[in-house]
Amino acid sequence: QKEVEQNSGPLSVPEGAIASLNCTYSDRGSQSFFWYRQYSGKSPELIMFIYSNGDKEDGRFTAQLNKASQYVSLLIRDSQPSDSATYLCAATTGGFKTIFGAGTRLFVKA
């Protein structure tokens, strides 16, 4: 069973702090990794994707991938209350099957 594991949280951080969200995956054949944000009652929206080992930065967001450790993370700098949401990690194998984690709830305190 191919899995993507996330801590369900909630992860609570103060406004302005760095939020660190983590994810591990079981399928070594996974090639593409994604972070989605889902607000309550809404559908997921893509934040970032990463294919190669290392860091990828986009504004306040940084995705980190370590294929040897089968580990993906998302850092959110200068966290804002509007970042409060559930963050879904996803991994895709060579085909188009995407496996989603259960999500981590993030709460940014004003």
Add this chain to the structure above:
Amino acid sequence: GAVVSQHPSWVICKSGTSVKIECRSLDFQATTMFWYRQFPKQSLMLMATSNEGSKATYEQGVEKDKFLINHASLTLSTLTVTSAHPEDSSFYICSANEGNIQYFGAGTRLSVL
């Protein structure tokens, strides 16, 4: 990014009736679309993979005769919940791949009375 349109956004129906939900890829062609269901405070659950021009592939435990999927064109997939019952009330979300990135529709909230 690519746009996936889902309609309706909210539907209320009586028990025993059928409800059709549409999912369209607006600016790209999607040979494969996905249908998910999400209950409150729970994670996304993949129901089925919709394949253009062929039968959908259903996940284990999903009744294919109850959740009818049609993917007749490269931009449209429909999910019909037949003989809906209150336990079918949920948030249904479709998605489509552009390349290997999955984009989601806005979701349909179904309430069965």
